[in-house]
Amino acid sequence: MEFVKMHGLGNDFVIVDARKSPLLERTDWEDVAIKVCDRHYGVGADGLILVLPSEIAHVGWRILNPDGSEPEMCGNGIRCFARYVYERSIVTDKVIQVETLAGIIVPEIQVENDQVVGVKVDMGEPIFERSKIPMTGEGDQVVEEEIDIQGNPVKITALSMGNPHCLIYVDKVEEAPLTEWGPIVEKHPLFPKKTNVEFVEVVNKNEVRMHVWERGAGPTLACGTGACATIVGSVLHGYTDRKATVHLPGGSLAIEWDEKSNKVFMTGPAVEVFQGTYPLK
Numbered sequence: 001m002e003f004v005k006m007h008g009l010g011n012d013f014v015i016v017d018a019r020k021s022p023l024l025e026r027t028d029w030e031d032v033a034i035k036v037c038d039r040h041y042g043v044g045a046d047g048l049i050l051v052l053p054s055e056i057a058h059v060g061w062r063i064l065n066p067d068g069s070e071p072e073m074c075g076n077g078i079r080c081f082a083r084y085v086y087e088r089s090i091v092t093d094k095v096i097q098v099e100t101l102a103g104i105i106v107p108e109i110q111v112e113n114d115q116v117v118g119v120k121v122d123m124g125e126p127i128f129e130r131s132k133i134p135m136t137g138e139g140d141q142v143v144e145e146e147i148d149i150q151g152n153p154v155k156i157t158a159l160s161m162g163n164p165h166c167l168i169y170v171d172k173v174e175e176a177p178l179t180e181w182g183p184i185v186e187k188h189p190l191f192p193k194k195t196n197v198e199f200v201e202v203v204n205k206n207e208v209r210m211h212v213w214e215r216g217a218g219p220t221l222a223c224g225t226g227a228c229a230t231i232v233g234s235v236l237h238g239y240t241d242r243k244a245t246v247h248l249p250g251g252s253l254a255i256e257w258d259e260k261s262n263k264v265f266m267t268g269p270a271v272e273v274f275q276g277t278y279p280l281k
């Protein structure tokens with residue numbers, strides 16, 4: 001299997017063109033993802049991304065987490081995917097429609113002097129309805145809801161960017177109990193499909209710092225959908241403006257929650273690291 005390794009702010013992916021036989025017919029991609037993403041015995045990545053045909057968009061994709069689970073969307077991954085399909089002329093338009101489990105997502109390739117300098121993505125509208133996040137419990141929206149984590153009362157704000165996110169605001173993100181509470185909240189019974197967990201420190205009206213524990217992956221250097229959820233949640237709380245920067249361990253993302261369209265836009269880099277061949281059985 002030929003692949004390309006790419007990353008967006010250190011959130012890294014193995015990308016495979018699976019549009020043709022025999023890859024198109026494979027039914028064991030969950031197992032392949034577990035093996036390929038392994039950092040000791042595989043290529044090492046935060047996700048496996050497949051390029052697929054689509055009947056309703058320019059191109060289709062699948063993304064699989066390192067544990068083999070299938071998320072609905074991935075912000076950093078879709079920027080890498082967009083650059084991959086554009087630079088290989090799989091899609092020649094700079095505005096690319098991608099069929100995902102979260103609907104059609106539209107990344108736009110940014111070019112300066114014939115070089116791709118970044119990707120801006122129309123990430124669609126945030127979803128607040130509890131049942132659609134999905135979450136169990138009472139009440140329509142989940143803003144500052146108290147849950148118990150190891151005997152500590154903790155306020156959470158939750159929403160979906162196609163995939164579920166649970167925000168926890170902290171004074172200092174460096175001191176947040178990421179690896180301790182992350183897996184507990186990820187698998188909390190309130191989230192029937194599990195959740196991504198973001199610890200957020202508000203710096204000012206235009207900047208936040210965020211560390212993420214990703215569903216099915218653990219701590220990663222960045223999360224695009226998480227950055228979008230962070231700014232949407234921060235606007236709801238009155239902590240930031242609609243246009244703000246999210247600083248992550250791997251770098252920064254520019255996020256805008258547009259008032260008119262209600263859509264969230266994410267802008268950031270997509271970098272190719274190397275190409276290779278992986279032996280599939």
Ligand SMILES: N[C@@H](CCC[C@H](N)C(=O)O)C(=O)O
Nearest residue numbers: 071074075076163223224225
């Ligand atoms: N890193 C991603 C999110 C990948 C999916 C996530 N692990 C999930 O299960 O929802 C991003 O950049 O958004």
